[in-house]
Amino acid sequence: MADRYLNFTGTAPGRFLTRRLGLPQPAQLHRWTPERPALDGALLHLTAGESGHTAELAGLLARTGPDVRAAAERPAAIVLDATAVTGIATLAEVHAALHPVARSVARSVAPSGRIVVLGAPLSRDDHHQAAAQQALEGFVRSLGKEIGRGRTVTLVRVEGPVAAAESTLRFLLSPKSAYVSGQVIEVAAGDTTAPADWARPLAGRTALVTGAARGIGEAVAEVLARDGARLILLDVPSAQADLEALAARLDATALPVDITSPDAAERITDAVPALDTLVHNAGITRDRTLARMPADRWATVLDVNLASVLTTTDALLESGTLSRGGRIVATASIAGLAGNAGQTNYAASKAGIAGLTRSLAPKALAEHGVTVNAVAPGFIETKMTAAVPLFIREAGRRMNSLGQGGLPVDVAETTAWLAHPASGAVNGQVVRVCGQSLLGA
Structure with missing residues (x-):
């Protein structure tokens, strides 16, 4: 069934009226099509703490999404590696990395863009690390409710090599994940054999x-x-x-x-x-x-x-x-x-x-x-x-x-x-x- 309100808010009169009345302004989501199979823009890779995954993750992101840049004008996606967050001090680096993004989100992340935070499993032996990593969950879910314009925010907890998260990152950093936001996804050990063709991964199955x-x-x-x-x-x-x-x-x-x-x-x-x-x-x-x-x-x-x-x-x-x-x-x-x-x-x-x-x-x-x-x-x-x-x-x-x-x-x-x-x-x-x-x- 057509969403007439969504269609109306996409028109000039609709934008004017909804702004004046303080009504919700949902954005048309960028979903996958053969004509637009990727997000529109570059990918920005940020880090909080001294991650041991930096080089591996950089190579992985180069394969999974738009062009990776150290700094980018209005990127389509931001990946923040917070796997090394172990306490309040390194948690502050999450704020430092994404605070500028939130302050100027209209210029810093494209509409229907993605923010993916990579976290680590909660330690059973270090309650400071567990507290800081659990804090990422509340942070991500709250940011997802603030970010607007069809943008999504997701937390991926990675146990072991980040290469295990390739299929997950390919999904989250694409238009295919348009309606998935505020989620916490755990990636552990398992068979992550790459398909012969990422465009037709189920061929022969x-x-x-x-x-x-x-x-x-x-x-x-x-x-x-x-x-x-x-x-x-x-x-x-x-x-x-x-x-x-x-x-x-x-x-x-x-x-x-x-x-x-x-x-x-x-x-x-x-x-x-x-x-x-x-x-x-x-x-x-x-x-x-x-x-x-x-x-x-x-x-x-x-x-x-x-x-x-x-x-x-x-x-x-x-x-x-x-x-x-x-x-x-x-x-x-x-x-x-x-x-x-x-x-x-x-x-x-x-x-x-x-x-x-x-x-x-x-x-x-x-x-x-x-x-x-x-x-x-x-x-x-x-x-x-x-x-x-x-x-x-x-x-x-x-x-x-x-x-x-x-x-x-x-x-x-x-x-x-x-x-x-x-x-x-x-x-x-x-x-x-x-x-x-x-x-x-």
């Missing part, structure tokens, strides 16, 4: 997307196909016509199966004996307050959104259908992180996805060589949100740092990053795709 016939699932399928994946598209038999039309367009295989059926995993294995990526996107809502929610409405949502994910994932891991080096990406929701009135069933199911992700991730990696991550969408412009009453819909759109709803492609781009063969160091993460919603952690 097979991906299954559930709930693929429309909405977010359709967008995920399109982005994975763009990145070179062979696709198996699954949805309920009632959506078969839409599913087959999408499969024909993407040269994919349609699999009309109810994911809650007892033989769902068996039918998936019959269709694709070896699978590299499993995207759990299928989901439903049956909203009512708990006082008015009968047991069947509760059970239906939990069966589709959570139980089917658990049983299918277990079966595909145990059978070996998911290949080593594989990726599981599940769909959570900020409703599961922050709660939402009238959605106790939906929120419970999506919080369950977050729990599944964090618990299964280390085990799946150790035993099967498979990573497990989740995306947690916020307000995304779909047919479902278009049916929300006007004032509630407008509140959902505006209650984030970017002042607008996201698009299905925003969730899809984040899913593709987590499915990337070089993203093996990203595991057990629940990444919100919500424009830094003002609700939830």
Whole structure:
């Protein structure tokens, strides 16, 4: 559904009126297109503390983003290496590095620009280091709410060589991360083998997307196909016509199966004996307050959104259908992180996805060589949100740092990053795709 307010604020009368009335002024976001695949401008590399990563990071940034400069006029992105921040004194260097940026942000960072802060894991032995590194989290989330004009701010905690963060930095320093802000992403050890072609990283890999016939699932399928994946598209038999039309367009295989059926995993294995990526996107809502929610409405949502994910994932891991080096990406929701009135069933199911992700991730990696991550969408412009009453819909759109709803492609781009063969160091993460919603952690 079109966001008329966003379109209006992009006009001269709209800018004048919203400034006079003190209303939000969301910016049109720069999303990835073949015509504009990169951010518009250079990349500025800054450091706080005496980092041991300076040379390695400089080489990495030269490969991942726009031209790197020691100083730049209005860069498209700023990367601040704060991995060496260990106390109040070095934390002051974070302020010294980014204070000038904040004072003249209109001249120092381009619209839809990026600020990425690199941090280190919190030490269990040095509480001064842990305090300073934890402080970066509050700093980044606050700056994300101040920076404006479609700019985003993210913290990446890197354990070990910064080379493990290459796929993550490529994502965050590109238009593909347009609706990801205020997040803390942890990068640890893992398989980060670079693909033969960064433009088509999923070439030769097979991906299954559930709930693929429309909405977010359709967008995920399109982005994975763009990145070179062979696709198996699954949805309920009632959506078969839409599913087959999408499969024909993407040269994919349609699999009309109810994911809650007892033989769902068996039918998936019959269709694709070896699978590299499993995207759990299928989901439903049956909203009512708990006082008015009968047991069947509760059970239906939990069966589709959570139980089917658990049983299918277990079966595909145990059978070996998911290949080593594989990726599981599940769909959570900020409703599961922050709660939402009238959605106790939906929120419970999506919080369950977050729990599944964090618990299964280390085990799946150790035993099967498979990573497990989740995306947690916020307000995304779909047919479902278009049916929300006007004032509630407008509140959902505006209650984030970017002042607008996201698009299905925003969730899809984040899913593709987590499915990337070089993203093996990203595991057990629940990444919100919500424009830094003002609700939830």
